[in-house]
Amino acid sequence: MAARHEEIAGELRRAIDREEYAVGSRLPSETDLAAHYGVSRGTVRQAVAALTAEGIIGSRQGARRVVLASRRSQSFAELRSFAQWARAMGREATGRVVAQEYRPATTEDAVRLQLPAQARVLYVLRVRGLDGEPVLLERTVYAGWIADAVAALEPDCPSVTQRLYDETGLVFAYGEHVIDAVAAGAQDAELLGVRRTSPLLRVRRVTTTHEGRPVEWSEDRYRSDAVSFSVHNSTANNALARKTAE
Known part of the structure; x- marks a missing residue:
């Protein structure tokens, strides 16, 4: 059984997530939250510390906390699969393989992997x-050393990341x-059910193991009306870099 602060x-x-507290707004005070939930301020403080x-x-001593993000946004503060992110929102992730083939690595494949x-x-x-909504x-290219394990998965596998971990120990x-x-x-446009030339968010990513061995590289295209991304940075830890268009 979960503790009360959890x-x-x-x-x-x-x-x-329901936007009862929108990004940029302030949470009620610890006193108000304690009264609302019928607990001590110490219990509320533990709950707030987790968030x-x-x-x-955000954390600011002596001030009410500000909402920085919701789980509706996919954050890169941690490396999550699409399915893991969906579950965190209480949504069901689905997947369907449209095309799959072994091929010789292109120049780009060889460089990235x-x-x-x-x-x-x-x-x-x-x-x-x-x-169920696309x-x-x-569009993912897997290195040969893991390719057979991926090809053996069922076409509608909801989480390739989780299955590869369960079956091969790959992280x-x-x-x-x-x-x-x-x-x-x-x-x-056909596969996402949008108009041709509609704006899409494109994410090009390379994923590696703990040892730095490349596993995959992918070009992912998101419907811009369905998904957004957030990056949390600070003066102490700034993972965000600006680049000119390639």
Whole structure:
């Protein structure tokens, strides 16, 4: 059974997700929250500390806490799969493989995955959905050493990341992400149910193991009306970098 402060933290997360407390707004005072939940201020303080540690609310001594983010945004503060992020919001993640083939590595594949030219890789085009609604296209290239394990998964596997961990012990430990905007092409529009040239958020990412061995590289295209991204940075830890368009 969860401790009371964990239950309160969960209720506050859900309230923030429902935008009862919008990003940029202030939470009620500890005194007001304690009265609302019928607990001591110390219990509220523990609940608030959990949300602060997650980057959902800001910490400022002597002031009411400000809401920084909700789990509706996919944050890069931690490396989560799409399915893990969906579950955190209480949503159901779906996946469907549209195309899958082994092929020789292109020049870009070889560079991103640190492979010899023409090495065998697995290309997968997958549609991802939230509660059955398509929101993301993943065009992923897997290094040959993990390709057979990916190819053996069922086409509608909701979480490749979790299944590979369960079956092979593989941990997707590090990721580099480049985010920009592109117009939907004909295939994008058909699979996502949007108009051609609609704006999509594009994320190009390379994921590696703890040892730095590349696992995959992917170009992901999100419907801009369905998903947003947040980056939490500070003067002490700034993971955000600006780049010119390539």
